Amino acid sequence: MYFPYDFESFPLGKGPMVMLVLFLISCFFIFAPAEEEGEKIEFWVFAPTHYNEYQARLPIFQAQNPEIDVKLINYGNAMHDKLLTAFLSDFGAPDIVEVEITSIGRFLKGAIDEVGFVDLRPRLENEGWMDKLVQSRFTPWSYKGRTYGIPHDLHPVVLLYRDDLFKAAGVEMTEIETWNDFIDAGKKATRDLDGDGTIDQYAIVLDNKSDSDYFNLLLQRGAGFFEADGNVVIDNEIAIDTLAFFVSLFNEHEIATPVYGTWHGDPSNYAAMQDGQILSILAPDWYLGLLKSQVPQMAGKWKAIRMPAWEQGGRRTTTRGGTMIGITKHSKNPELAWELLKFTYFDTDGLTNRYETTSIIPPLKDAWDAQIYKEPDEYLGGQRIGELFIELASDIPPRYQNPYWSEAADLLNDAIFNAVTEKQTPKEVLTSLAEKVRTIIAKDQERWEKMQ
Amino acid sequence: MRKIKNDGKKCSDYCLFRFYFLYPKWEDWMKTATVKSRYWHQQQKIAPYLFIAPFYILFAIFMGYPLISSLIMSFFEMRGFQSRIFVGFGNFADLLRDPIFWKSLWNTTYFALGTLVLQLPIALFLAVLLNAKFVKGKNFLRLAFFTPVLVAGVFVAIIFNLIFDQRAGMINNEFVLFGKEIGWLNDTRFVMPAVILTGVWQWAGYNMIFFLAGLQGIRQELYEAAAVDGANWWQSFIHITLPSLRPVIAFVVVVSMIGSFQLFDLPFILTNGGNPSDSGTTIVMYLYKNGFQFMRLGYAATIGWVLFVIIAAISIVQLKLLGIFREE
Structure with missing residues (x-):
């Protein structure tokens, strides 16, 4: 067949010809109408462990609801930024999304009616879910009386410790009840083993550069950065006293070592644990899961007790980290999204599977009867850790959420570091921190009032 | 098929056919050229x-529009996701009084x-070393030194x-x-x-x-001539290589x-977001924090424009100092 065109005779040459063809083909794909399938639900997550869990269990949901087509996407760490952009541009937001506890604050800024998540409280109350979940765990996901998410977890904190090394120092950790007991025990266990003048093992590792451990102690005492109504309370007496105690563990009692690396989950920190330089750590349930997957060779070396209390009979746990699931206002199918949400968060089989893979205790009380929580944990030398977590679960302190959490936490990190390195006293750092955060909030308020 | 008189030049029938295929109305255009000359001229201009x-x-969609809207944004501040407030030069004034901005500016300048x-x-x-005649295995070494940038x-x-x-x-152990x-x-x-050393690597x-x-x-x-004149290695380096x-x-x-x-990314991961005490915070990290973590898009846009001015000023000064604008 005679065809007048060949690649070489295209007026601009071969390259542009190929580009033109590719351009036309891609135009076809872009403008071709999308195939009509069933109802689509887009579901964004940021944690690979969650992604794997849901991915494995979605076929069950699809079998029950063949008309719903679920698109599960793991955007990793960039997910919160993507969600923010989607809300800002009013385009491309998912139907359901998981949000991390330190990231939700920024989504609550502005007028309460403009928040991008659906208030789930009416649904939870109508269907009777509210009482089946741990109440205090709604505080991180609620603001001004609305509940924007359902908790994924409780994240109770225990004290993980090296039984062998404490015993070698003559300390029986199960007898510890208060922080004062711990200080006494810690002084015995913090030792220079080879006599070279440097301490070889510290009783506890604490993060002196970020809020994690200090904020945990604060929550344990029922305090926090913000109150439920949004007031800044980081400069109250409890907060100052707690920071003074935190600093004293490093400087006065010298039983704490700063975290090796940037945070507790850093390889350097794991290395120090394996070398026996760290004898204990405040660990939420997910951190135990992390240890199991990152340092499996330490199986059998750790044991867990309740956190030391501030006074006899006081609360012996706290909470660190967390995730919620919420429905966005952009969802065209909130009813279907709600069904999927219940499947991922309230299905006992799924929750059992979650504990098996990540050691995370669910906030749904009905799920706690499962056999798996009563089984001995080999990693902790056969201790029934599930039972301990569940025992602590009802005592989880509230952690009130606030739109200014990101700013507050950023400044809190600096304050803790300055106090531990003794640049300023705990009272000075916290007073000036509270002042700064109040100024930021007041400035916004002033601007908004001017606008109205 | 109509045929145009071939005036004996290189164009074959096939070539002419192609010409027709591309411009089928070429002849008509030529005939009406006088009538349509205005259109023709316009077309040539357009x-x-x-x-x-x-x-x-x-450029307008992906560069111009974002640039202009970020400039506008720097005079506003967001209130949540849907409304914004005009603050005039308020963001710029805040920036000048913001100790963390100055700290991040200093950190960045330090780097x-x-x-x-x-x-x-x-x-x-390294370049001089790997250009020297006596070094063996140059290709391997060049690749080896270049590789870190691929990570x-x-x-x-x-x-x-x-x-x-x-x-x-x-480092501390060895x-x-x-x-x-x-x-x-x-x-x-x-x-x-530490960040600088990592940057060097x-x-x-x-x-x-x-x-x-x-x-x-x-x-x-040039080197040969210098050698004849008795210049040593250092003198040729200073007077030939560098210029x-x-x-x-x-x-x-x-x-x-x-x-x-x-x-951005190196200190962000290395210092877990600038810790301790914002000693690792750079300007772009601070911009990111404000824009994405604090939802202060106006302030972030302001930081972006201030950074632009700083970079532009430094680049111009450097080019001047290095004599790039000088007439040769």
């Missing part, structure tokens, strides 16, 4: 603009200076986190510097030096390639400075 239009349209006085001389040294910044940061660790890290442990990532004084080999290319462009006769490399040096310096002022 055609070049149409040809360059795709670039300008894409840029580190790049200038440490990384680029090392890159030049993503995140991985580099994770590796160097291990290397800089105060107690378990390689080389006891100044007779004591340095808290590279725990001591506010050493955080930026990652980018020196990359800049070395530019210097190598420059070195290979220097005429060999001949001036355009390359100018390019590398300006590009590295711009890159330094845009530093």
Whole structure:
């Protein structure tokens, strides 16, 4: 067949010809109408462990609801930024999304009616879910009386410790009840083993550069950065006293070592644990899961007790980290999204599977009867850790959420570091921190009032 | 098929056929050329603009629009996701009084200076070394020094986190510097030096390639003539190599400075977001924090524009100093 065109005779040459063809083909794909399938639900997550869990269990949901087509996407760490952009541009937001506890604050800024998540409280109350979940765990996901998410977890904190090394120092950790007991025990266990003048093992590792451990102690005492109504309370007496105690563990009692690396989950920190330089750590349930997957060779070396209390009979746990699931206002199918949400968060089989893979205790009380929580944990030398977590679960302190959490936490990190390195006293750092955060909030308020 | 008289030049029937295929109405146009001459002229005027239009349209959509809207944004502040408030120069005024901004500006400048006085001389040294005749295995070494730039910044940061660790890290364990442990990532004084050293490891080999290319462009006769005149190695380096490399040096310096002022991923991972005490926060990190973590898009846009002005000013000064605007 005679065809007048060949690649070489295209007026601009071969390259542009190929580009033109590719351009036309891609135009076809872009403008071709999308195939009509069933109802689509887009579901964004940021944690690979969650992604794997849901991915494995979605076929069950699809079998029950063949008309719903679920698109599960793991955007990793960039997910919160993507969600923010989607809300800002009013385009491309998912139907359901998981949000991390330190990231939700920024989504609550502005007028309460403009928040991008659906208030789930009416649904939870109508269907009777509210009482089946741990109440205090709604505080991180609620603001001004609305509940924007359902908790994924409780994240109770225990004290993980090296039984062998404490015993070698003559300390029986199960007898510890208060922080004062711990200080006494810690002084015995913090030792220079080879006599070279440097301490070889510290009783506890604490993060002196970020809020994690200090904020945990604060929550344990029922305090926090913000109150439920949004007031800044980081400069109250409890907060100052707690920071003074935190600093004293490093400087006065010298039983704490700063975290090796940037945070507790850093390889350097794991290395120090394996070398026996760290004898204990405040660990939420997910951190135990992390240890199991990152340092499996330490199986059998750790044991867990309740956190030391501030006074006899006081609360012996706290909470660190967390995730919620919420429905966005952009969802065209909130009813279907709600069904999927219940499947991922309230299905006992799924929750059992979650504990098996990540050691995370669910906030749904009905799920706690499962056999798996009563089984001995080999990693902790056969201790029934599930039972301990569940025992602590009802005592989880509230952690009130606030739109200014990101700013507050950023400044809190600096304050803790300055106090531990003794640049300023705990009272000075916290007073000036509270002042700064109040100024930021007041400035916004002033601007908004001017606008109205 | 109509046929046009072939005036004996190189165009064959096939060529003419193609011509018809492309411009079937060519003959008609020519006939009506006088009538339609105005249209023809217009078309001739418009055609070049149409040809360059795709670039300008894409530029306007993907560069012009965001630039202008971010400039506008810097005079506003967001209130939540849906409304914004005009604050005039309020953001700029806040910025001048913001200690963390000044700190991040200083950190960034510190890194840029580190790049200038440490990384680029090392890159030049490596280039001279790998250009010398006596070095064996040049290709392998060039590749080896270049390789770090191919590693993503995140991985580099994770590796160097291990290397800089105060107690378990390689640097403090293998080389006891100044007779004591340095808290590279725990001591506010050493955080930026740690970032600079990591930068040297990652980018020196990359800049070395530019210097190598420059070195290979220097005429060999110059060195021979200098040798005849009795110049030693150092004298030829100072009087031949460096002046001949001036355009390359100018390019590398300006590009590295711009890159330094845009530093983000390396310190972000290495210092876990700038800790401790914002000693590792750079301007772009602070911009990111404000824009995405604090939802202060107006303030972030302001930081972006201030950064733009700083980079532009520094680049112009550098180009002036390096004599790029000088008439040769």
